[in-house]
Amino acid sequence: MILGAGQAGGEAAFRLRANGFSGAITLLGEEPFLPYQRPPLSKAHLLGDMAVEALFLRESSAFEAADIMVHTGARAEAIDRAAREIRLSTGERLGYDRLILAAGSSARRPGFARGELQGLHVLRSIADVARLRPEMRAGARLAVIGAGYIGLEVAAIARKLGLAVTVFEAADRPLARVAHPMTARFFRDLHETHGVRFEFSAAIAGIEGNTRVTGLRRADGSVFACDLALLGIGGIPESGLAEAAGLACDNGIVVDDSMRSTDPAIFAIGDCCRRPIPLYDRRMERLESVHNALESARIAAFVIAHEADPETPHKAPMLEAPWFWSDQYDVKLQIVGLSAGHDQIVLRGEGPCFTLFYLMSGRVLAADCINMPGDFPGARKLVQERLRVAPEILRDTSLPMKEILRLAAAPVAQSQ
Numbered sequence: 001m002i003l004g005a006g007q008a009g010g011e012a013a014f015r016l017r018a019n020g021f022s023g024a025i026t027l028l029g030e031e032p033f034l035p036y037q038r039p040p041l042s043k044a045h046l047l048g049d050m051a052v053e054a055l056f057l058r059e060s061s062a063f064e065a066a067d068i069m070v071h072t073g074a075r076a077e078a079i080d081r082a083a084r085e086i087r088l089s090t091g092e093r094l095g096y097d098r099l100i101l102a103a104g105s106s107a108r109r110p111g112f113a114r115g116e117l118q119g120l121h122v123l124r125s126i127a128d129v130a131r132l133r134p135e136m137r138a139g140a141r142l143a144v145i146g147a148g149y150i151g152l153e154v155a156a157i158a159r160k161l162g163l164a165v166t167v168f169e170a171a172d173r174p175l176a177r178v179a180h181p182m183t184a185r186f187f188r189d190l191h192e193t194h195g196v197r198f199e200f201s202a203a204i205a206g207i208e209g210n211t212r213v214t215g216l217r218r219a220d221g222s223v224f225a226c227d228l229a230l231l232g233i234g235g236i237p238e239s240g241l242a243e244a245a246g247l248a249c250d251n252g253i254v255v256d257d258s259m260r261s262t263d264p265a266i267f268a269i270g271d272c273c274r275r276p277i278p279l280y281d282r283r284m285e286r287l288e289s290v291h292n293a294l295e296s297a298r299i300a301a302f303v304i305a306h307e308a309d310p311e312t313p314h315k316a317p318m319l320e321a322p323w324f325w326s327d328q329y330d331v332k333l334q335i336v337g338l339s340a341g342h343d344q345i346v347l348r349g350e351g352p353c354f355t356l357f358y359l360m361s362g363r364v365l366a367a368d369c370i371n372m373p374g375d376f377p378g379a380r381k382l383v384q385e386r387l388r389v390a391p392e393i394l395r396d397t398s399l400p401m402k403e404i405l406r407l408a409a410a411p412v413a414q415s416q
């Protein structure tokens with residue numbers, strides 16, 4: 001049984017079959033859709049360039065062919081671990097031998113924005129886009145709360161559609177939690193060039209309006225008038241059912257290297273789990289990315305299939321350094337690795353096309369490639385293999401990445 005029919009749940013179902021798992025597979029999803037990709041929700045789909053049908057990861061015939069039973073529009077309300085059953089909102093109970101929790105994450109809402117108000121939006125699902133898109137009319141004033149990836153991507157689309165956009169951010173720069181100040185500066189300049197207004201160190205205390213948003217109230221009492229507002233202040237893991245069932249949770253359902261929770265029969269994958277990242281000394285992380293959804297799903301599917309049939313050799317999934325991307329205007333940002341702990345920054349390139357390498361003790365920990373798609377595969381290899389490279393070599397744009405990889409020193413031991 002897989003609870004959550006999103007990117008991770010869908011992948012787990014097919015990977016179980018690819019690993020030869022022959023038991024029944026049920027995929028349970030609250031939304032009325034087959035598993036779909038979310039990244040275009042704040043990009044091409046929001047712009048109107050990508051139809052809903054193009055978001056689906058697989059057609060319904062693929063689920064039938066793989067004998068995967070999909071229950072859409074079915075919300076799970078409780079996990080009964082003793083009986084090994086899931087209780088649905090309809091009261092129906094479904095049994096399981098192994099349960100994979102893949103419930104994703106939901107938009108964080110500050111206390112002042114809990115209620116329903118027309119014109120107040122979050123962006124996590126197809127339904128959210130269906131509410132937001134008709135309000136994105138040229139000339140409308142949009143207030144974005146939070147300068148993270150989703151907030152900035154929506155700001156970029158809104159400018160393309162002709163809205164007046166102001167972004168409110170509590171920190172002193174965009175992407176403060178996730179990017180180096182140099183990358184942050186680049187995106188600030190990019191948005192300002194496109195006419196976005198920023199208010200940094202902003203403290204929003206409330207939303208104005210009775211049935212419809214009319215403005216944002218700052219902590220000093222002043223009001224910013226707007227026609228619609230988007231909350232983009234991050235996600236919280238959908239771990240409520242797991243917590244209520246007594247599983248260990250700490251900013252996500254805590255799992256081990258096998259994606260197994262503190263109940264041996266229950267696994268958790270994707271946005272809702274917090275898991276050890278092997279390439280980073282098994283540091284516990286909760287990541288919201290397509291890579292994390294796919295990799296954690298593949299690990300769980302491998303482990304479950306192997307336990308069901310230990311005689312058959314199963315191929316363990318390849319573990320990759322975490323990667324992520326973001327599209328804003330005509331800029332493509334590609335990130336590989338986790339930069340926390342870096343002690344050196346090396347800049348390769350300049351202007352609108354550069355790669356920022358994050359090093360620790362001389363080895364490449366992570367990289368942000370901005371309009372440098374040619375650098376990205378090489379950067380992934382440097383990070384994946386923990387290679388040491390002299391900064392002057394990384395910096396030298398006359399050297400293609402292929403040559404840099406050749407010059408890079410031998411991999412260092414994982415324990416160093």
Ligand SMILES: Cc1cc2nc3c(=O)[nH]c(=O)nc-3n(C[C@H](O)[C@H](O)[C@H](O)COP(=O)(O)OP(=O)(O)OC[C@H]3O[C@@H](n4cnc5c(N)ncnc54)[C@H](O)[C@@H]3O)c2cc1C
Binds near residue numbers: 038040289326
């Ligand atoms: C707007 C947006 C843009 C993004 N852009 C990028 C990007 O550019 N690059 C990138 O790498 N990542 C991006 N992401 C992140 C990425 O899409 C997610 O990390 C990924 O979808 C996580 O997969 P998941 O299966 O864990 O969760 P989801 O795909 O969210 O699926 C979880 C599913 O579980 C269902 N569910 C929850 N609770 C229950 C319940 N009780 N009963 C039944 N069903 C339930 C939910 O309705 C949902 O359908 C973006 C996310 C969003 C929202």
